[in-house]
Amino acid sequence: MGPSIDPKTASKLPIHDLPTPEPESPMRQRKPYRFSTLCATVENPDMKDQYGSSSVPIYQSATFKGVGNEYDYSRSGNPTRSYLEHHIAKISSAEHAFAVSSGMAALDVILRILKPGDEVIAGDDLYGGTNRLLSYIRNHVGVTVHHVDTTNPESLHSFIHPTKTAMVLLESPTNPLLKIADLATISKDVKERAPNAIIIVDNTMMSPYLQRPLEHGADIVYDSATKYLSGHHDLMAGVVTCNRDDLAKQIAFTINSVGNALTPIDSFLLLRGIKTLALRMDRQQTTANVVADYLNTLGFHVNYPGLADHPGREIHERIADGNGAVLSFETGSKELSERIVGGTRLWGISVSFGCVNSLISMPCVMSCVQLFLALTVELIKVDRHASIDAATRAARGLPEDLIRLCVGIEDVHDLLDDLEHALIDAGAIEFNGLQNRYVRVTGPEAGHAISRAVEKLALDGVPPPQDREWFVSAPGKVILFGEHAVVHGVTAIAASVDLRCYGLTTPRNDGKLSVHFHDIDNFYQEWDIEALPWDAVTPVPAGSGHPEALDQKLINAITEGPLKGTDESKRTAHAASLAFLYMYLILAKGAERLSFNFTARSTLPIGAGLGSSASFSTCAATALLLLQGRITIPAPPAPTSPTTGHVHLSHQGRRALPIALAEEVNRWAFVAEKILHGNPSGVDNSVAVFGGALGYTRAGFERKSGMEPIQGFKSLRFLLTNSKVPRDTKKLVAGVGEKKANEPELVNGILKAIQSISDEARRALADPELPRDSLLSALSALIHENHGHLVTLGVSHPSLEVIRSTTAAEPYQLATKLTGAGGGGCAVTLVPDDFKAQDLQNLIDQLIRQGFDPYVTAVGGSGLGILSPYAYHSNRSAAARHRAPVPGQITPPETPNPNDESLPYLEQSEDFEPLRPSFEMSSISELPSWTENLGRWLYV
Structure with missing residues (x-):
């Protein structure tokens, strides 16, 4: 049997599906199509086009000839519309679907079910046309x-009458405040108290791709198909879906009676739009997440369920498959909001959303903006929240200054640049030289003159190290051989992987310390430096090493002090904050208590066994050591004459940073790893710092402890496959320890066998005369053998075994093993040099269909990297000098003295821009190339 479908993937598999292909054999059945395939595949088994057209024909006919046929009059039924309705039902988990002339027409059809005396319970933050x-x-x-306030299910209870309550009308997220209603809980509560009540959900904001309310207890769902279902704002349409035959009969009767069914041409256009629904929504909501993060970082109050502090986030994650592409934020001033909206160029001012083009509006007082732009006021009053009177808006908490952003498919950098220009021109944000970034202006003119004067002083002089931006990076790792055994003294063979964590420090100078773990729940936290538990700190003087044992008193003080009250459900971010604060306090005790922000990002999957925590620990330790001056970057050699500069030869970054610096970083990275994992082997942080490949032995198993680089390591191609199964490293390591205590003979035998594997692998990897094909064949056999021992130790997982069996099957026949602690996480598959590209792509596609995340990478690259503080005429490209997406300096932003003739090769006149905005707005896929273009990186 194949692997079970991941629950998150399964939620996107509608109940009412196209027939899937017949099984290839009774033992290997086909799985249902995923959502994007359903969107693109327009088929109806009951309706076959006579010519086999791949696109549904437009039956542009009002009448049909004959008597007693399925179709007679297009008001009652039309083949093009039938195709569309079947398609909508298929992607909505619905038995019945109806297409009408607009979203409001859909609601009108639904409300005609009501009769005099009925009672309706509706949200207090609804679309203006719905209110009307x-x-x-x-x-x-x-x-x-x-x-009522539908964010609290209990607020409905007092309004539910057993017989009078006929309908409950919900939106989630609401428009425009993005409030979340627990659709499942409300549906359950209402049905228990008023069994005949009908639950209605306006799902326009989410579309069936991101949310299917029928799966959560709703009776009827409707969308304005003008929005995301169509996606191009070139038609008006509405859709209604349900699973109850009695409701479907009433809806069909009303549509046929009033004649508001969708026309054939619009049905054709809507079918065409739905084919790209998944594609568009993926791009739009990815960009929306970036825009929301950007505005939130600036200090605006942002309404978006993707933000960590959104009050309904937990509920939304339970009932939806994404955060959508609509967000709103408050500026504190209606006039300021009007200037922002009027100042955009790429964001179109419009009353709607759901288009491929990005739109901006002020939903509550849009008519004012239209006056400001000399447009028609009445256009807004018939269609937006401005049609709700001011008193009602105030009572329902709809702020007059609210700006709504509806994100399209444009490039995220262009959208952010346009929005930033509008914010700057409107006076909503300004550049703060002390924090080295744009910040929100919170008062009319408060602090402007002083802050700008201080900013000028800071930028005109040469800032000390603590006032620079420091940019660092470290690779992830794969343990090729020796997982778990390494804890008990067996040699592990590990190598760096071409995926990295990045860390950036940005000066604040406002007495606060902050962290932004962008890829861990977008976690952001700041602390008053003087309020940190300094009394609990035992400092480690410069030049001294940290004691072998962690300072439990300090850990407790941090946990009960600055970290108390933080969301402990975000365990990874909580642990990372603990490690960062622990090192900050020890390194700063008796030294300067620096105020700065530390932002970390990662192209490594978090918690997948690829050393993401060690990579983070290395970045955090390096940044703190640089800021405190405990490590320094050596200056480049001076030129030999006034006319000739030093010639820089590329060594692919190897050995540019001194070994002494790397060793100091490694010691502190290991301290952070202890905090994160309790009893780490030390191999992960060693690889993150030194890169390449190494054999690592920890004292305790008939071997002398130490780390030995594998010289002449050959680059190897691997397929990494993330099972997406979370794991508990501490628990797994403890489990092996317990097994060793209970079954010492068995486990010690396994440890000896794994030691032999590691020794053989190290000899093979370092042997320059071993033919390449012989090396790969030997490694494949060792991978099989090593994985078998790990299974015996009980650290594999069914998901890893599925990946392993898939890669080992015909025609692939590849060797796969777990990496890291196991129990989920990642599997590594050795890919031979001559492996066919098409076979590799087929394997990747198969793993994706099974719910895994595979990607091809290489191992054995550079270790710790620090962006050089020196800018070279000779080796800096135009892309490095004017990097995308924001031009500016390399980091740190140091302005050399123009009178210093000993440094003629340094850049001496560039406008500086902070790195942080570009760093935080770049997508994961863009990070590697963006960082490479910043300047010269120095590596271990």
Whole structure:
């Protein structure tokens, strides 16, 4: 049997599906298609085009000939619309779907189910057109409407009547405040108290790709298909879906009676748009996450469920598969918001959302903006929240200064640049030289003159090391042989991997210390430096090493002090903060208590067994040691004459940083690893610092402890496959220790066998005369043997065994083993030099279909990297001098003395821009190339 489907993937597999291909054999059944495939594949088994058209034809006909046929009049039914409705049902987990002329037409059809005397419970933050229609039925149909805060399911209880409550109307996220309603809990509560009540959900904001409310207890779901389903704002449409036959019969009757069904041409256009729904939404919500992070970092109050501090995030993650592409933020001033909206160029001012083009608006008072832009006021009053009177808006907490952003598919850097220019021009943000970044302006003119004067002084002089931006990086690792055994003294063979963690320090100088772990729940936290537990610190003087044991008193003081109250569900970010604060306090005790921000990002998958924690520990330790002056970057040699400069030869970054510096970093990185893992082997941080490949032995198993580089290591190609199964390293290591205590003879025998494997592998990797094919064949056999021992130790996982069996099957026949602690995490597969590209792609596709994340990489690259503080005329390219996406200096932002003739090869006149905005806004895929273009990196 194949592997079980990941629950998150399974949530995107609709119940009502296209027939999948027949099984190849009874033992290997086909799996249901994923959502993006369902979107692109428009088929209806009950409707076959006579010509086999790959695109659904437009049946542009009002009438059809014949008597008693399926179609007679397009108001009642049309083949193009039938294709569309089947397609919508398929991707919505629905039995029935209906397409009508607009989203409001869809709601109108639904509300016609109501009768006089019925009661409706609706949210207090609803689309303006929804409010308008609810007001109409309240005034003309005799229906009572209660507006409540749907973010709290209990707030509905007092309004639910066993017989009178006929309908509950929900949005989640709401528009425009992005509030989250627990659809599952509300549906359950309502059905228990009013069994005949109908749960209605407006799902326009999410689309079926990101949320399918029918799966959470809703009875009817509707979307304005003008938005994400179509995606191009070139048609008006609405869709209604449900699973109850009785409701479907009522809806179909109303549509046929009033004649608001969607036209054939619009049905065709909507079908075309749905084919790219998944593709568009992936791009749009990825960019929306970046935009929300950017505004949040500036200090604005941002409404977006993807932010760590969003009050409904936990609920949203449970009922939805993504965060969507709409966000809103407050500026504190309606006039300021108007200037921001009016100052954008790429963001189009519009009343809608869900388009491939990015849009901006002020939903609550958009008519003011339209006056500001000499546009029509009435356009807004018929279609937006401005149609809600000011008193009601205030009562429902709809701020007048609210700006809504609807993110499209444009390049994220262009969108951020346009938004930043608008914020600057409006006076909403300004550059703070002390913090070396843009910050929100919180008062009319407060502090402007002083801050700018101080900023000028800081930039005109040569800033000391602690006032620079320091940019560092460290690689991840793969343990090729010796996992777990290394803890008990067996030699491990490890190599660096071409995936890295990056760390950036940015001066604050405001008495605060902050961290931003961008790729760990987008975690951000700041602390008052003087409020840190300095009394609990035992300093380690410069030149001295940290004691072997951790200072438990200090760890307790940090946990009960600065970290108390932080979200402990974010265990990884919490642990990283503890390690960072621990090193900061020890290194700063008796020295200058520096104020700065530390941002960490990673192209390594977190918690997958590829040494992401050691890579982080190395970056954090390096940054802190640089800031405190405990390690220094050597200056380049002076030129031999006034006319000739030093010739720089490329060594692919190897050995540019002194070994003494690397050893000091490694000692402190190991301290951080102890905090994170309790009893680490030390191999992970050693690889992160020194790079390449090495054999690492820890005292305790018939061997002398130490680390030995493997000279002449040959570059190897590996397929890394992330099982996406979380693991507990401490628990796994402890489990092996317990097994050794209980079964010493068995485990000691395994340890000896693994030692033999490591010895053989090290000899093979270092043998310059061993033919390449013989090396790869030998390594493959050793990989199989090593993995078998790890299985016996009980540290594998079913997901890893699925990956292993897949890669070993025909036609691949590749050797795979777990790496790291096991119990989930990553598997590594050795890829021979002559392995066919098409076979590799087929294997990758198969692993993705099984729910895993594979990617091809190489091992054995550089270790710790620090971006050089020196800028060279000779070796800096134009891309390095004017790097994308934001031009500026290399880091640290040091301005050499123009009168110092001993440094004629240094750049002496460049406008400096901080690295942090570009660093934080770049996507994971862009980070490696972006960092390479910054200047000359120095490596171990």
